[in-house]
Amino acid sequence: MKSLVAIAANFHYTGTVPNFVMNPISDEDRADFAIYSPDTPETLDRIHEYFHKMWKSEPDIPLSEIEKIQCPVLVMAGDDDVIQHEHTLELFRTLPLGQLAIIPGASHILPMEKPGLVNLLITEFLEDLSYPITKMPIRRKNPGTN
Numbered sequence: 001m002k003s004l005v006a007i008a009a010n011f012h013y014t015g016t017v018p019n020f021v022m023n024p025i026s027d028e029d030r031a032d033f034a035i036y037s038p039d040t041p042e043t044l045d046r047i048h049e050y051f052h053k054m055w056k057s058e059p060d061i062p063l064s065e066i067e068k069i070q071c072p073v074l075v076m077a078g079d080d081d082v083i084q085h086e087h088t089l090e091l092f093r094t095l096p097l098g099q100l101a102i103i104p105g106a107s108h109i110l111p112m113e114k115p116g117l118v119n120l121l122i123t124e125f126l127e128d129l130s131y132p133i134t135k136m137p138i139r140r141k142n143p144g145t146n
Contacts, residue, residue: 011061015087078106
């Protein structure tokens with residue numbers, strides 16, 4: 001793998017905000033599904049039900065596995081994301097070649113809410129996968145290490 005972009009990602013099911021409850025499927029989501037999916041409308045209900053169950057027990061990826069990822073990773077989240085910021089930061093800090101972007105004015109569906117900003121950041125990240133050199137390094141004192 002050359003690079004990875006993780007959007008609103010969690011590595012453990014406890015990474016969501018406390019007492020998280022999935023919203024019901026909106027009319028807009030149903031309309032989009034009807035346009036873009038070849039599946040029947042009932043499929044969206046089954047997907048929603050599956051995600052609702054899955055979020056209570058998945059994922060469960062040990063940090064020891066995440067720290068083995070040796071390609072550049074852009075970790076993105078909304079400033080109003082269902083994934084706790086502390087969890088997002090832990091993911092970012094565990095990745096040896098991680099970069100972090102918190103998108104203002106966005107929730108868990110940040111690509112839909114801020115498509116221009118999200119696309120700009122992803123494009124810039126993918127166009128230059130070299131290790132970032134910053135003017136005031138704190139985390140990146142030695143290229144390629146934490």
